[in-house]
Amino acid sequence: MKKNQTIPDxxxxxxxxxxxxxxTLLFLAATSVIGTVILQNGxxxxxxxxxxEAFYNLIKVLNLDDMYHAWWFLMLIGILCVNIIxxxxxxxSRTWKIIFPKKIKFNPERFRRxxxxxxxxxxxxxxxxxxxxxxxLSRTVGNVIKxxxxxxxxxxxxxxxxxxxxxxxxxxxxxxxxxxxLIGSIFGxxxxxxxxxxxxxxxxxxxxxxxPVNLGFSIxxxxxxxxxxxxxxxxxxxxxxTIIENGKESxxxxxxxxxxxxxxxxxxxQSSYGTAQPDSxxxxxxxxxDKSVTSQTIKVGEEIQLPGNQGLFxxxxxxQRFDFRDHDLGEAFIGTVTLKGGKSSQIGLPMKFPTxxxxxxxxxxxxxxxxDRKYYTGLQITKDPGIWYVYSGFILMILGCWVTFFxxxxxxxxxxxxxxxxxxxxxxxxxxxxxxxxxxxxxxxxVTKLKDK
Amino acid sequence: MDxxxxxxxxxxxxxxxxxxxIGSFTFKKKVLSRIGFIVxxxxxxxxxxxxxxxxxxxxxxxxxxxxxxxxxxxxxxxxWTVAIIYIFVELxxxxxxxxxxxxxxxxxxxxxxxxxxxxxxxxxxxLPALKSNWLIAHVITCFLGYSGFAVAFGxxxxxxxxxxxxxxxxxxxxxxxxxxxxxxxxxxxxFGFLFLTIGIITGAVWANSxxxxxxxxxxxxxxxxxxxxxxxxxxxxxxMRGWYGKKLALVSIIGFLAVIFTYFGVNFLLSGLxxxx
Ligand code: HEM
Numbered sequence: 001m002k003k004n005q006t007i008p009d010x011x012x013x014x015x016x017x018x019x020x021x022x023x024t025l026l027f028l029a030a031t032s033v034i035g036t037v038i039l040q041n042g043x044x045x046x047x048x049x050x051x052x053e054a055f056y057n058l059i060k061v062l063n064l065d066d067m068y069h070a071w072w073f074l075m076l077i078g079i080l081c082v083n084i085i086x087x088x089x090x091x092x093s094r095t096w097k098i099i100f101p102k103k104i105k106f107n108p109e110r111f112r113r114x115x116x117x118x119x120x121x122x123x124x125x126x127x128x129x130x131x132x133x134x135x136x137l138s139r140t141v142g143n144v145i146k147x148x149x150x151x152x153x154x155x156x157x158x159x160x161x162x163x164x165x166x167x168x169x170x171x172x173x174x175x176x177x178x179x180x181x182l183i184g185s186i187f188g189x190x191x192x193x194x195x196x197x198x199x200x201x202x203x204x205x206x207x208x209x210x211x212p213v214n215l216g217f218s219i220x221x222x223x224x225x226x227x228x229x230x231x232x233x234x235x236x237x238x239x240x241x242t243i244i245e246n247g248k249e250s251x252x253x254x255x256x257x258x259x260x261x262x263x264x265x266x267x268x269x270q271s272s273y274g275t276a277q278p279d280s281x282x283x284x285x286x287x288x289x290d291k292s293v294t295s296q297t298i299k300v301g302e303e304i305q306l307p308g309n310q311g312l313f314x315x316x317x318x319x320q321r322f323d324f325r326d327h328d329l330g331e332a333f334i335g336t337v338t339l340k341g342g343k344s345s346q347i348g349l350p351m352k353f354p355t356x357x358x359x360x361x362x363x364x365x366x367x368x369x370x371x372d373r374k375y376y377t378g379l380q381i382t383k384d385p386g387i388w389y390v391y392s393g394f395i396l397m398i399l400g401c402w403v404t405f406f407x408x409x410x411x412x413x414x415x416x417x418x419x420x421x422x423x424x425x426x427x428x429x430x431x432x433x434x435x436x437x438x439x440x441x442x443x444x445x446x447v448t449k450l451k452d453k
Numbered sequence: 454m455d456x457x458x459x460x461x462x463x464x465x466x467x468x469x470x471x472x473x474x475i476g477s478f479t480f481k482k483k484v485l486s487r488i489g490f491i492v493x494x495x496x497x498x499x500x501x502x503x504x505x506x507x508x509x510x511x512x513x514x515x516x517x518x519x520x521x522x523x524x525x526x527x528x529x530x531x532x533w534t535v536a537i538i539y540i541f542v543e544l545x546x547x548x549x550x551x552x553x554x555x556x557x558x559x560x561x562x563x564x565x566x567x568x569x570x571x572x573x574x575x576x577x578x579x580l581p582a583l584k585s586n587w588l589i590a591h592v593i594t595c596f597l598g599y600s601g602f603a604v605a606f607g608x609x610x611x612x613x614x615x616x617x618x619x620x621x622x623x624x625x626x627x628x629x630x631x632x633x634x635x636x637x638x639x640x641x642x643x644f645g646f647l648f649l650t651i652g653i654i655t656g657a658v659w660a661n662s663x664x665x666x667x668x669x670x671x672x673x674x675x676x677x678x679x680x681x682x683x684x685x686x687x688x689x690x691x692x693m694r695g696w697y698g699k700k701l702a703l704v705s706i707i708g709f710l711a712v713i714f715t716y717f718g719v720n721f722l723l724s725g726l727x728x729x730x
Binding site: 018019021022025026028029032033035036040068181190257258260267269271380381382384387390391394397398401402405406435436437438441 | 546585632644647654657658661662665667672675676678679683686690693719
């Protein structure tokens with residue numbers, strides 16, 4: 001440690017180093033693996049079952065169950081940001097004058113010592129070559145600077161000085177991106193909404209907090225439609241939605257997967273679907289004793305008399321999945337049978353197995369004869385005011401990478417020396433801040449071109 | 454002709470090209486690598502025809518999607534990109550010896566796609582979420598990135614077999630100079646990095662248009678981020694004193710292992726949104 005360094009100086013230097021960058025990137029990469037191996041956002045019981053009690057405590061302490069939002073992970077990202085900002089400020093303040101000098105200086109001696117220097121002789125001399133080569137340089141590179149040397153002249157031209165700023169574009173894009181992500185996580189939300197066909201709602205449920213959020217308008221699902229491939233895989237699903245504001249219908253629109261509806265900063269995505277609870281069904285009631293069948297329409301929640309006033313049947317509701325002795329029997333209706341003078345018992349009527357209830361061997365068997373399938377649509381509703389920062393960050397990052405990787409600051413020098421017998425010796429060389437092999441090839445190309453002149 | 458014939462021919466021709474390149478390298482015969490180059494270009498053409506035909510066939514079957522939808526198709530495309538990148542490098546840098554390190558990669562990927570029992574080459578319909586132009590852009594750019602890293606990996610191997618002593622007479626002494634290997638590896642990493650960056654970004658834009666979130670920390674996303682971080686690490690290490698040659702090549706090799714894991718490991722070992730391909 002040098003003397004006279006204050007604590008802020010030391011902190012500044014700490015955040016200025018590329019070594020810190022290397023460590024931070026390493027830690028970010030290494031710890032990111034954890035979240036792909038350990039279950040994320042699971043329930044406590046799942047963790048205890050999967051990893052045991054002791055390891056569960058560790059997971060809790062380090063927030064490994066939501067590790068990409070854990071304090072230490074966010075801190076690593078924070079360090080990266082400070083690192084980038086401090087480093088960029090420090091470097092730019094030091095190199096700005098080099099990147100954009102008032103006057104470009106040129107030292108021929110430096111070019112004579114380059115490894116990529118190529119020389120050849122020409123049976124010509126005099127100002128005509130100078131003019132030729134000057135023209136060539138200013139056409140292919142840029143403004144030419146001339147300098148007289150001992151027995152000739154040196155021509156210099158350069159381009160792409162500004163491309164040295166490319167790295168700063170890349171680095172600032174990262175900051176921009178993270179700012180966007182921060183804005184999104186503070187002011188945005190991600191919520192789910194389930195709407196049966198015909199149903200209307202003005203709020204959705206935030207996934208993380210399990211809280212409702214008011215949307216500022218209502219959404220009505222008029223219709224839902226799903227198409228299948230011949231393999232049985234869903235091909236397309238579409239919801240027809242109407243937006244209602246202040247009690248008035250604003251507009252109606254179809255949304256599909258990948259074709260959301262964006263309105264007033266809120267995005268509405270088609271995400272899932274399923275069968276909604278129907279209003280009523282047609283039920284066959286079979287009397288076991290004489291096999292007589294009675295058909296009856298019954299509403300969900302309604303209670304009816306069994307034939308001959310032998311008891312009551314109540315249609316309780318509809319289930320997406322009906323578990324019977326640990327088997328998922330799929331969609332089913334649930335009902336309660338109460339026989340006169342007997343106990344009431346709950347029965348399931350799975351759609352896939354129409355005769356299922358006969359196996360119960362009760363006095364009456366129930367079969368769902370008909371029901372009008374009604375769908376519900378699963379919508380994902382999001383708001384993200386940070387998205388434009390993120391997208392700008394994306395564009396800036398691609399541009400920055402392009403400039404940094406594929407463009408460079410190049411300067412060329414052609415020196416023409418008079419040698420005996422009316423000839424000239426010509427030397428060509430160049431400096432670049434990246435891709436020196438590419439420069440070597442370029443110099444060779446230039447030499448062939450100059451020889452042809 | 455149908456796509457599977459074109460693609461199996463491509464597999465065979467890539468194998469042949471690898472044989473020529475490796476032969477040229479072992480027997481120090483320049484002419485073999487010339488032939489290797491021509492064979493590689495023919496393999497590449499056959500690969501191209503196969504991809505185009507598969508595209509057409511998917512339309513004929515009524516599914517109508519670009520051939521970048523499953524593991525098989527992406528591996529075939531991976532070979533295609535490795536081949537085109539290498540052809541470009543050889544034309545630009547005129548170093549044919551390194552073909553021995555790049556052409557086998559093109560062969561291995563397409564051969565694995567055809568022979569592995571875990572990979573189906575059936576053309577299947579697309580889930581609604583996958584029907585997006587962003588998806589096509591996403592897959593193409595990711596695979597360009599992966600191929601850049603693959604070729605960088607091939608070049609990195611040279612660090613470990615080229616003798617230090619410039620007067621050595623083993624076959625490996627004929628490899629390009631350290632400067633050239635350095636530069637080529639770096640250029641390939643940089644190429645891969647640019648395209649992986651665009652790949653991750655187009656993936657994020659696609660996710661945002663399909664689900665409303667550009668980033669959901671799904672294992673495949675995280676692994677591509679890890680890969681990206683490793684190569685960012687590579688570029689920053691290069692600027693620190695003492696990090697060059699073998700040490701740096703090791704980072705590029707680790708980076709490529711991360712690519713492989715992102716590509717296969719996540720699908721086979723971890724679960725998430727991306728398990729379709
Ligand atoms: C995820 C984070 C980062 C990414 C993706 C990134 C990306 C890059 C890229 C692409 C380059 C150009 C490499 C080359 O020319 O070969 C670069 C250079 C550099 N980066 Fe970063 N970087 C990151 C973080 C940082 C941080 C935190 C610092 C803080 C000190 C930093 C400091 C530098 C410096 C000093 C250079 C060299 C600039 C020059 O050549 O003058 N980087 N970075």
